[in-house]
Amino acid sequence: MGKRSRKRAADWAEAAPREPAVVPAPPAPRTATWKADPGAAPNAPWHPFPLNEIGILVALVLLVGAFAFATGDRRVVMVVGSILIITLAAGELAIREHFAGFRSHTTLLAGLLAVLVAAALYETPLPQPGIIAVALTVFAVAIWRLRRTFVARSGGVGFRA
Numbered sequence: 001m002g003k004r005s006r007k008r009a010a011d012w013a014e015a016a017p018r019e020p021a022v023v024p025a026p027p028a029p030r031t032a033t034w035k036a037d038p039g040a041a042p043n044a045p046w047h048p049f050p051l052n053e054i055g056i057l058v059a060l061v062l063l064v065g066a067f068a069f070a071t072g073d074r075r076v077v078m079v080v081g082s083i084l085i086i087t088l089a090a091g092e093l094a095i096r097e098h099f100a101g102f103r104s105h106t107t108l109l110a111g112l113l114a115v116l117v118a119a120a121l122y123e124t125p126l127p128q129p130g131i132i133a134v135a136l137t138v139f140a141v142a143i144w145r146l147r148r149t150f151v152a153r154s155g156g157v158g159f160r161a
Helices: 009-014 051-068 073-099 106-121 128-154
Strands: none
Touching (some): 073 106, 073 128
């Protein structure tokens, strides 16, 4: 063997010890927070067109018109119509935000579902306590299911403000 085939003790002492290569840690998964990011709000399917806002404006004009200019049956129809339009606009927004995991609207959606069931059962021969029992049952089951759905969609957070 030649001189260069093996390392000498002096070469080992002079050589700086190698540091292990630093491998960057993978980024931590984003933790779910209870605070909603306003920029992450879900867009409506008709996005640049402000359908909800126009619906609420029409409902407010109907409501003001009902109390300012209408009398009798016309006033009742205008008030009920404005309440229905506002309920549709607010309900659509609540459904979109809830099922996107943006904000929790569990109680509002469960209440709307219970009222719809009670209204559908109103014309049946079921007595009023029975209708109330069915509506309360629907409300309880809806809260349970909607809560689980929101937790799954939001990444584990049960409530977002």
